[in-house]
Amino acid sequence: MELLSGAEMVMRALSDEGVEVVFGYPGGAVLHIYDALFQQDKVRHILVRHEQAAAHMADGYARACGRPGVVLATSGPGATNTITGIATAYMDSVPMVIITGNVASDLIGNDAFQETDMVGVSRPVVKHSFLIRSTEEIPSTIKKGFYIATTGRPGPVVIDIPKDKTDPNDKYPYYYPEAVKLRSYNPVARGHLGQIKKALEVLMNAKRPIFYSGGGIIRGQASEVFVEFARLVGCPVTSTLMGLGAYPGDDQQFLGMLGMHGTYEANMAMHYSDVVFCLGARLDDRVTNNTEKFCPNATLVHLDIDPTSIAKTVACDIPIVGPAKQVLTEMVALYLKSEKKIKQESLAAWWEQIQGWRSRDCLAYDKSDPVVIKPQSVVETLYEVTQGEAIVTSDVGQHQMFAALYYKYRHPLQWINSGGLGTMGFGFPAAMGALFACPDATVACVTGEGSIQMNIQELSTCLQWGLPVKIININNQALGMVKQWQDMQYGGRHSESTYKDSLPNFVKLAEAYGHLGRVVREASELREAMQWCFDQRDRLVFLDVYVDPHEHVYPMQIKGGSMRDMWLSKTERT
Amino acid sequence: MRRIISVLMENEAGALSRVVGLFSQRNYNIETLTVAPTEDATLSRLTLTTSGTEKVIEQITKQLNKLVEVIRVLDLTEGPHIERELMLAKVRASGAQRAEIKRTADIFRGQIVDVGANFYVVQLTGASDKLDAFIEAIGKTLILEVVRSGVSGVARGEKVLSL
Numbered sequence: 001m002e003l004l005s006g007a008e009m010v011m012r013a014l015s016d017e018g019v020e021v022v023f024g025y026p027g028g029a030v031l032h033i034y035d036a037l038f039q040q041d042k043v044r045h046i047l048v049r050h051e052q053a054a055a056h057m058a059d060g061y062a063r064a065c066g067r068p069g070v071v072l073a074t075s076g077p078g079a080t081n082t083i084t085g086i087a088t089a090y091m092d093s094v095p096m097v098i099i100t101g102n103v104a105s106d107l108i109g110n111d112a113f114q115e116t117d118m119v120g121v122s123r124p125v126v127k128h129s130f131l132i133r134s135t136e137e138i139p140s141t142i143k144k145g146f147y148i149a150t151t152g153r154p155g156p157v158v159i160d161i162p163k164d165k166t167d168p169n170d171k172y173p174y175y176y177p178e179a180v181k182l183r184s185y186n187p188v189a190r191g192h193l194g195q196i197k198k199a200l201e202v203l204m205n206a207k208r209p210i211f212y213s214g215g216g217i218i219r220g221q222a223s224e225v226f227v228e229f230a231r232l233v234g235c236p237v238t239s240t241l242m243g244l245g246a247y248p249g250d251d252q253q254f255l256g257m258l259g260m261h262g263t264y265e266a267n268m269a270m271h272y273s274d275v276v277f278c279l280g281a282r283l284d285d286r287v288t289n290n291t292e293k294f295c296p297n298a299t300l301v302h303l304d305i306d307p308t309s310i311a312k313t314v315a316c317d318i319p320i321v322g323p324a325k326q327v328l329t330e331m332v333a334l335y336l337k338s339e340k341k342i343k344q345e346s347l348a349a350w351w352e353q354i355q356g357w358r359s360r361d362c363l364a365y366d367k368s369d370p371v372v373i374k375p376q377s378v379v380e381t382l383y384e385v386t387q388g389e390a391i392v393t394s395d396v397g398q399h400q401m402f403a404a405l406y407y408k409y410r411h412p413l414q415w416i417n418s419g420g421l422g423t424m425g426f427g428f429p430a431a432m433g434a435l436f437a438c439p440d441a442t443v444a445c446v447t448g449e450g451s452i453q454m455n456i457q458e459l460s461t462c463l464q465w466g467l468p469v470k471i472i473n474i475n476n477q478a479l480g481m482v483k484q485w486q487d488m489q490y491g492g493r494h495s496e497s498t499y500k501d502s503l504p505n506f507v508k509l510a511e512a513y514g515h516l517g518r519v520v521r522e523a524s525e526l527r528e529a530m531q532w533c534f535d536q537r538d539r540l541v542f543l544d545v546y547v548d549p550h551e552h553v554y555p556m557q558i559k560g561g562s563m564r565d566m567w568l569s570k571t572e573r574t
Numbered sequence: 575m576r577r578i579i580s581v582l583m584e585n586e587a588g589a590l591s592r593v594v595g596l597f598s599q600r601n602y603n604i605e606t607l608t609v610a611p612t613e614d615a616t617l618s619r620l621t622l623t624t625s626g627t628e629k630v631i632e633q634i635t636k637q638l639n640k641l642v643e644v645i646r647v648l649d650l651t652e653g654p655h656i657e658r659e660l661m662l663a664k665v666r667a668s669g670a671q672r673a674e675i676k677r678t679a680d681i682f683r684g685q686i687v688d689v690g691a692n693f694y695v696v697q698l699t700g701a702s703d704k705l706d707a708f709i710e711a712i713g714k715t716l717i718l719e720v721v722r723s724g725v726s727g728v729a730r731g732e733k734v735l736s737l
Binding site: 119123128148185307308312315 | 599
């Protein structure tokens with residue numbers, strides 16, 4: 001067997017795992033690993049400007065292609081800088097492996113230079129973590145890390161390696177296992193057939209059914225069979241923020257997003273349904289509103305790979321624990337064999353009721369001003385110019401909701417945002433990661449002037465790697481969502497949510513980093529500017545679009561109410 | 575409702591902190607906790623007592639099961655079970671009290687395992703409420719120090735928690 005140092009083992013194991021790209025930043029505790037990296041050519045390393053961005057890039061990479069993202073960072077601040085990125089991935093079930101250096105084993109616990117207990121600090125936000133105790137266990141631990149990160153409900157795994165375990169002078173036999181088995185970790189491979197049959201029975205007897213799908217359909221690669229099943233049954237489909245794209249957003253059966261900023265028709269249909277089939281979503285507080293008033297007449301069927309997601313917030317009538325793809329494939333087969341189908345008359349009546357809600361056109365907005373740009377129109381223009389085919393990443397806030405509501409995602413893996421943790425600063429590095437995963441794709445980052453400044457240093461990384469991210473900055477000169485809440489619930493007192501006079505000149509900033517930039521202030525130039533932006537195939541473009549600073553996101557659920565209680569504009573409510 | 579939950583898990587560094595971390599992170603309470611390796615040194619058996627609504631207990635068992643190092647979880651209170659806790663109580667004992675304390679210890683089937691001029695150390699095993707009753711019987715004013723192991727338990731009958 002070949003003799004390798006721990007550092008060489010890390011690099012070899014990554015390439016044996018099929019890893020093509022690692023996002024990282026060097027430092028003392030990982031110098032041995034970086035030297036081994038230098039001497040190989042299988043794994044590409046992307047030098048970032050901040051470790052948080054490395055974690056978001058790995059995350060964006062994983063979300064865009066489904067393969068695990070890999071991060072390499074040094075001990076202490078390098079490791080802790082990745083935490084927000086790890087927590088983001090954890091909340092949204094993204095497969096990631098984060099390799100961090102640590103101080104030498106004999107210094108651990110001594111408060112040594114750049115020492116942190118990374119396993120301890122990251123514990124609440126990882127699926128699992130490992131501290132390497134001997135060099136020989138590096139390959140098998142890396143294998144276990146990828147296995148855990150990518151199976152079951154995916155998530156981030158931290159592997160912390162003390163510096164002495166990567167010493168180039170200590171060589172050990174290297175062997176990378178084909179597969180690993182852990183007696184304490186057995187992700188469920190199949191849903192219970194009895195439960196699947198029961199769920200189907202309930203669905204076939206439903207008069208007002210609705211499918212409520214989430215990120216689990218995307219992560220579980222079940223989009224295709226989900227669409228097939230939904231079309232067979234012919235019932236309305238709504239999706240969480242995380243699930244957008246799993247069902248085509250421009251399809252007639254799709255009611256749009258549900259929840260806090262969900263569409264009127266989606267939230268109304270949820271409230272009045274008699275059977276809610278929740279697939280790969282977790283009924284979180286941004287969807288349910290007050291759980292006591294949630295869908296009062298519905299039988300809840302809940303499919304999820306993670307049993308803790310079932311009955312966590314809302315009591316479940318028919319739980320199915322299993323992988324979405326397998327369970328839905330089984331359901332389709334059973335449905336096709338079964339004589340019993342859903343009653344068409346009741347379904348037709350249900351659709352009629354839904355069309356009534358739909359005709360309310362809840363996403364309509366005031367287009368009368370010929371000059372002031374509405375943020376919604378920025379996303380609509382983006383949709384038109386990219387013909388609905390771009391990978392869109394977003395940051396967090398009003399622009400995120402506009403990007404979710406006004407861009408009709410047709411494919412899974414097309415919409416990338418931090419839904420669970422709500423991490424500002426996520427969108428730009430995630431877009432970069434997506435470009436590494438899909439180099440030929442058109443990637444747009446819909447952001448705001450608040451969020452973009454949280455990881456703007458990565459403009460430098462984009463220059464280094466020639467990444468043609470299109471930054472669509474919806475600039476309302478304020479922390480828009482904070483301001484909206486302050487308008488609605490705090491008497492319009494804009495506490496620390498505006499900074500109008502201190503915004504940078506983003507165009508010059510982009511140019512300083514060697515990119516292109518353009519400011520757009522009038523509605524009449526929006527379309528042309530957007531087209532110009534996407535015509536620059538190989539360049540990063542920063543499109544700084546000044547929009548109406550007073551706009552709010554609607555619909556918006558009324559806190560404490562049921563799904564159907566919504567503000568539809570500043571003055572109208574249900 | 576009070577529950578006794580038994581966990582079989584890998585005997586690995588960091589496994590215990592994951593269990594404890596889970597409880598603080600999700601705002602569950604732990605009343606007692608006891609852990610030691612089993613006859614198979616690669617496994618640890620952890621017993622904890624907690625309380626909460628039906629819904630919270632269901633989440634606790636599911637969340638415990640989700641931890642990568644946890645192999646099996648059993649809520650002992652769901653069925654017939656045996657519950658034991660060990661207590662060592664250092665009790666002030668002088669003059670006439672000495673005989674009284676000895677008698678009380680006998681009634682509770684405790685043993686006196688250390689004797690001094692003015693104190694006894696009483697060793698007592700049983701369910702937690704029996705240990706509480708002993709402290710009550712002796713009277714808090716005489717108790718100098720109490721050490722309790724936390725609850726251990728096992729299911730009655732043939733049911734076992736193993737690999």
